[in-house]
Amino acid sequence: MKVGSVLVSREEISARLAELGEQITVDYAGKDLLLVAVLKGAFMVMADLAREIKLAVDIDFMAVSSYGHATQTSGVVRILKDLDSEIAGRHILIVEDIIDSGLTLDYIRRNLEVRQPASLEIATLLLKKGIQRVPIHVKYVGFEIPPDFVIGYGLDLYGKMRNLPHVAVMVED
Numbered sequence: 001m002k003v004g005s006v007l008v009s010r011e012e013i014s015a016r017l018a019e020l021g022e023q024i025t026v027d028y029a030g031k032d033l034l035l036v037a038v039l040k041g042a043f044m045v046m047a048d049l050a051r052e053i054k055l056a057v058d059i060d061f062m063a064v065s066s067y068g069h070a071t072q073t074s075g076v077v078r079i080l081k082d083l084d085s086e087i088a089g090r091h092i093l094i095v096e097d098i099i100d101s102g103l104t105l106d107y108i109r110r111n112l113e114v115r116q117p118a119s120l121e122i123a124t125l126l127l128k129k130g131i132q133r134v135p136i137h138v139k140y141v142g143f144e145i146p147p148d149f150v151i152g153y154g155l156d157l158y159g160k161m162r163n164l165p166h167v168a169v170m171v172e173d
């Protein structure tokens, strides 16, 4: 596998995150908002989206690992790092890089809901269209993309290429 063409450019990403940030700013005005990113993939979208939200938000991180093949989700999730913050009664927005099967996020969402936040919504930069294996409500979507494996802007292949400033598809050599 090698890096193929650009799927979403850095200009497209930053323009779209500005729009989402503006929308989030309106939707959460006057509320206590905690942004929760799932490491490691979402570190870049968290950094850029947070700067587009014109509210005094808190940020926190979770790390999970899914067992199984590197390019496919098994749906079995282990929490490697939990939130530092209590979330009961607070408005939580999960910030994700990509939703594929949706299994990881479904697990995280159910795990956080037990802690009784005031609200719990999801923002994702990328949503692979039509391949979710569980029904999942995503309030803020950056881009709907085809179900191909992509890398860059936080997304990795075997840990590498997260630092690409755009999203690219992987192609066969």
Ligand code: IMP
Pocket (backbone or CB within 6 Å): 041, 072, 073, 097, 098, 099, 100, 101, 102, 103, 104, 105, 148, 149, 150, 151, 155, 156, 157
């Ligand atoms: P899901 O549980 O199938 O929705 O995917 C969970 C995680 O798999 C995502 O948060 C990413 O970390 C990773 N992932 C899914 N699709 C891709 C991809 O196309 N490239 C890189 N990582 C991906």
Ligand code: MG
Pocket (backbone or CB within 6 Å): 038, 039, 040, 041, 042, 097, 098
């Ligand atoms: Mg991820």
